[in-house]
Amino acid sequence: MADILLILFGISLLFASITNMLSGIVRILVWQGLILFALTVLKTNELNLWEFVFVALETIVFKAILIPWFISDTIKKNKTKREVEPSVSNFFSLGSMTIIFAFSFFIALWSGKGSHSIYPLHFGIAFAAILKGLFIIIANKKLITHLMGYLIMENGIFMLSLAIGSEMPMVVSLGVSLDILLSILIAVLFIKRISNTFDDAHSDELSTLRD
Amino acid sequence: MHYLLLWSFPLLASIGAILIKNTKLDSALVLIHSILHLGLGIAFVMPQNPVAIFFGVDSYAALFFLISAILYLASALYTYGIKHNLSPRQSSIYAVCLMAFVASMDSANLSQNLGLIWVFVETTTLASAMLISFEHHKESLEAAWKYLFICSIGIALAFVGVLLLIIAQGAVPSLLVPQILARVGSLSPFWLKLSFVFMLIGFGTKAGFAPLHFWLPDAHSEAPAQVSALLSGALLNTALLPLIRMQAVMQAAGEGRIAGQLFMGLGMLSVFIAAVFIIKISNFKRLLAYSSIENMGIILIAFALGGAAGRAGIIHVMGHSLVKASLFLTAGNIYYLYANKEYTKCSGLLSRHPASAWLWMLGFVFIIGLPPSPLFLSEFFIAFAFIQSGNYLLLAIWAILLSIIAYGLGRAILAISMGKSDERAKLHVLSYLPGYLLLIAAVLSPVLILIKAF
Numbered sequence: 001m002a003d004i005l006l007i008l009f010g011i012s013l014l015f016a017s018i019t020n021m022l023s024g025i026v027r028i029l030v031w032q033g034l035i036l037f038a039l040t041v042l043k044t045n046e047l048n049l050w051e052f053v054f055v056a057l058e059t060i061v062f063k064a065i066l067i068p069w070f071i072s073d074t075i076k077k078n079k080t081k082r083e084v085e086p087s088v089s090n091f092f093s094l095g096s097m098t099i100i101f102a103f104s105f106f107i108a109l110w111s112g113k114g115s116h117s118i119y120p121l122h123f124g125i126a127f128a129a130i131l132k133g134l135f136i137i138i139a140n141k142k143l144i145t146h147l148m149g150y151l152i153m154e155n156g157i158f159m160l161s162l163a164i165g166s167e168m169p170m171v172v173s174l175g176v177s178l179d180i181l182l183s184i185l186i187a188v189l190f191i192k193r194i195s196n197t198f199d200d201a202h203s204d205e206l207s208t209l210r211d
Numbered sequence: 212m213h214y215l216l217l218w219s220f221p222l223l224a225s226i227g228a229i230l231i232k233n234t235k236l237d238s239a240l241v242l243i244h245s246i247l248h249l250g251l252g253i254a255f256v257m258p259q260n261p262v263a264i265f266f267g268v269d270s271y272a273a274l275f276f277l278i279s280a281i282l283y284l285a286s287a288l289y290t291y292g293i294k295h296n297l298s299p300r301q302s303s304i305y306a307v308c309l310m311a312f313v314a315s316m317d318s319a320n321l322s323q324n325l326g327l328i329w330v331f332v333e334t335t336t337l338a339s340a341m342l343i344s345f346e347h348h349k350e351s352l353e354a355a356w357k358y359l360f361i362c363s364i365g366i367a368l369a370f371v372g373v374l375l376l377i378i379a380q381g382a383v384p385s386l387l388v389p390q391i392l393a394r395v396g397s398l399s400p401f402w403l404k405l406s407f408v409f410m411l412i413g414f415g416t417k418a419g420f421a422p423l424h425f426w427l428p429d430a431h432s433e434a435p436a437q438v439s440a441l442l443s444g445a446l447l448n449t450a451l452l453p454l455i456r457m458q459a460v461m462q463a464a465g466e467g468r469i470a471g472q473l474f475m476g477l478g479m480l481s482v483f484i485a486a487v488f489i490i491k492i493s494n495f496k497r498l499l500a501y502s503s504i505e506n507m508g509i510i511l512i513a514f515a516l517g518g519a520a521g522r523a524g525i526i527h528v529m530g531h532s533l534v535k536a537s538l539f540l541t542a543g544n545i546y547y548l549y550a551n552k553e554y555t556k557c558s559g560l561l562s563r564h565p566a567s568a569w570l571w572m573l574g575f576v577f578i579i580g581l582p583p584s585p586l587f588l589s590e591f592f593i594a595f596a597f598i599q600s601g602n603y604l605l606l607a608i609w610a611i612l613l614s615i616i617a618y619g620l621g622r623a624i625l626a627i628s629m630g631k632s633d634e635r636a637k638l639h640v641l642s643y644l645p646g647y648l649l650l651i652a653a654v655l656s657p658v659l660i661l662i663k664a665f
Contacts, residue, residue: 111401118378130371137364146360153367160374164384172386175330176370182337183363190344190356197349206353209429211492 002042003121009035009159010101010125013132016152017093022075022082025148026068032155033064036162043162058177063158067151067181070188071144078195080144088139096135097128104128122163129156141202143191147184154180213266214321217251220244221310228306232299237306238290244310245280245287248317252280256659268321271525274660275320275452278529279445281652282536283313285645286437289540292641293436293547305345312338312441316449325373326386328453329366332417335446336362343434343442354426354433361426362417369413369453375406388456395463403464410457411473417450420477420511421484424504428488431500432552436543439496443503443539444532451510451528458514467517474515479605481508486612489619495554496542498623499535502578505616506531506586512609513589516596523592526657530577530585533653537646538574541567544643545627548636554623559632567638568628570646575624577650579617585657 012028012035019025037059044051075082086093104127108120133153137146161173198206224240254262255273263273297305312335319331336359344355376391377384379402385391391398412423419427431439461470485505489498506527513524544567549557560568580586590613597606 111405134364143356150360150364150367153364157367157370157374160371164374164377172324172326172330175327176333179330179333179337183333183359186337186340187359187363190340190352190359193344193352194356197352206356208350209353209357209433211428211488211497 002039005035005039005042006121006125009039010128013125013129013152014094014097016132016136017097018090020084020090022080022084022144022148023072025084025145026072026075029068029071029148029151029155030064032152033059033062033068036063036155036158039159039162054174059158062177062181063151063155067184070184071147074188074191075144078144078192080142080195084140084145085142086140086145093135093139097132100131100135101128104131118163123160126156126159126163129153129159132156143194143202147187147191150187151184214318217317217321218314220247221314224310225307228303232303234297234299234302237302238287241290241306241309242287244313245284248313249280249284252277266321267323269323271452271455272321272323274525274529275448276317278448278532279313279316279320279441281649282441282444282532285536285540285649286440288641288645289437289440289543292639292643292645293543301345304341308338308341309438312342313445316445319449320452323388323456324386325376325388325453325456329370329373332369332414332450332453333363333366335449336366336417339434339438339442339446342438343430345435345438346433350429351433354429358426358430361423365413365416365423367413368416369410372406372409372411372413375402375409379403379406388460391460392463395460398464400464400466403461404466404469407457407461407466407470408473411454411477414450414453415477418447418454419450419481419504419507421481421504421508424481424484427504428497428500431503431539432494432496436540436546439499439542440536440539443500444536447503447507448528448532451507455514471515471517474511475605478508478511478515479609481505481511482609482612482616486615486619489616493555493623494552495545495557495623495627496539496552498554498620499538499542502616502620503531503535505613506535506578509590509593513593513596516593516600518596520593520596522660523589523596526585526592526660527589529656529660530589530653533649533656534574534577534584534586537570537649537653538578540646540649541571541574541643544638545571547638547642554626557627558630560628563632563634564636564638566643570643570650571624572628573650574646575620577653579620580613583654585653588657 009032012031016025016028037056040055040059105120105124107127108118108124130153133149133156136149136152140146140149221244224244228237228240251262254260255268256277268276315331315334315338319328319335322328322331340355340359343358344351373386379399381397381399416423431443434442458470458474461467481504485501485508488501492498510524510527513520513527545557545560546552548564551557560571577584577586580590594606597609
């Protein structure tokens with residue numbers, strides 16, 4: 001079951017390479033949030049009530065509902081064009097995604113020999129999501145797309161922390177998720193201000209400061 | 212965990228500031244916070260005191276805490292010396308963000324848990340992004356966005372590093388540095404090295420090492436002067452500390468050579484990039500920002516060389532913070548007097564406002580490492596360590612780059628100070644006194660470090 005979820009997560013990354021609409025990526029974020037919730041419930045053997053509430057809050061409420069809603073709201077309010085407008089072609093980004101997968105599984109399998117604690121499929125998909133997030137940030141000009149890339153990267157990191165089991169102290173994971181939520185809120189706030197001040201919320205526009 | 216007590220005053224004061232919304236009250240709260248803070252910082256460095264034991268600080272944490280405490284007090288005093296026209300609402304947001312920024316920086320400095328360090332370093336980004344965009348123009352908005360986004364990505368990569376460190380430990384992992392050091396033998400070398408690289412990229416972005424420095428000149432030049440001083444003097448150190456701790460782990464695990472080579476490479480690259488840009492640009496606040504990149508590079512080089520140079524690295528951290536903060540505060544005065552950040556369009560500071568001009572030139576003498584600056588001492592020891600380890604070529608490149616930087620900075624600083632100006636300006640005494648006090652503290656700082664006997 002967990003394997004099927006992992007593969008679905010991987011497919012969502014491939015889908016992110018070919019979708020042309022911003023709403024497509026928002027939907028991917030929602031799906032990823034739900035998959036992460038299911039994975040957490042499956043992976044953890046015994047979950048007490050508090051941990052369950054915390055995980056549900058973090059994955060379903062934050063990742064699958066609140067943040068995607070914020071983003072689509074920002075897209076609507078700022079009248080951003082609905083297309084993704086990447087600076088590379090879909091073919092190229094699909095190709096790079098394949099290479100990213102290959103590289104991630106290579107690291108997972110190559111190192112897996114000496115290490116006892118990781119499961120290559122899980123580690124590979126998580127690592128690929130982190131790299132995919134970085135790729136989206138590099139290959140796009142719109143600030144809102146950058147933010148989505150950052151979120152996919154965060155989902156990858158969340159998965160990586162699942163891959164190593166639930167050894168993280170509660171304070172740390174609480175702090176981490178609070179930080180991430182806050183950073184998204186502040187980023188959305190800034191995107192709103194930037195599109196009021198500049199003509200368009202494109203990273204090309206942000207070039208007043210340079211040497 | 213005791214250091215979470217540090218949040219009690221900022222939390223209460225923030226509630227007060229938000230409820231009452233009074234400009235005078237906000238500055239007073241910040242000043243009280245900074246004075247309490249310095250008291251605690253001094254208590255930490257006193258020999259055999261119960262406070263330090265209660266908070267569980269080691270000598271690195273105590274020194275880094277003291278530096279940020281001194282800078283915080285200086286910038287709180289400076290705020291009294293300058294005129295600003297903030298609305299009550301803006302001023303309470305400013306006070307809240309500033310106190311949250313300083314409290315998260317302290318928590319990151321005092322903590323030995325890499326997970327919590329991560330949490331608090333990210334919190335500093337969030338709090339200070341609001342401070343940078345405070346003047347609400349196009350440029351500061353752009354600078355704040357770049358800062359927030361680039362640092363968040365960088366820090367996210369550092370978290371990957373933390374997770375990889377857990378994988379490296381196998382069964383029963385811990386994030387506490389002393390515990391990791393205690394059972395360093397069981398670490399898997401492959402994952403440890405990978406984790407170190409990720410943390411170097413992550414915290415290195417925040418510490419402003421080239422080629423990850425793009426946000427730094429923008430953020431430091433667009434923020435208000437007192438915030439730039441804190442960003443440059445205190446925040447960069449906070450991001451550096453986990454790297455120093457991880458280097459100790461790498462050395463204990465027998466991978467010290469790789470850590471040293473990575474430090475040396477990034478450090479030399481930072482000094483090189485700073486030299487290239489310093490002779491090219493004419494915005495004097497950006498010049499100071501590039502000089503911070505240079506100095507962070509020098510600190511990395513010091514730790515890469517290790518031994519006596521590592522101790523010199525600590526002196527350099529302290530000296531650079533104090534001197535750079537003084538320079539940024541003076542740069543704020545110059546911007547106030549000339550309303551321009553291009554050094555080619557400002558001249559005659561010496562006749563317009565002598566106290567600021569002398570401070571500006573003294574700061575220059577200190578930052579390029581002439582005696583009695585502590586940077587002279589540290590750079591001398593670094594050069595000595597280069598010779599001892601037989602790296603003559605690197606020493607020569609380093610020396611040439613430092614001379615280029617000294618030339619670039621000197622050109623700008625003298626152009627502003629010299630020249631004719633018929634006007635006379637009057638500034639509040641608190642707009643330049645903190646700068647002088649910082650320079651005096653810089654001269655005294657090596658003594659403190661010798662007493663603490665690293």
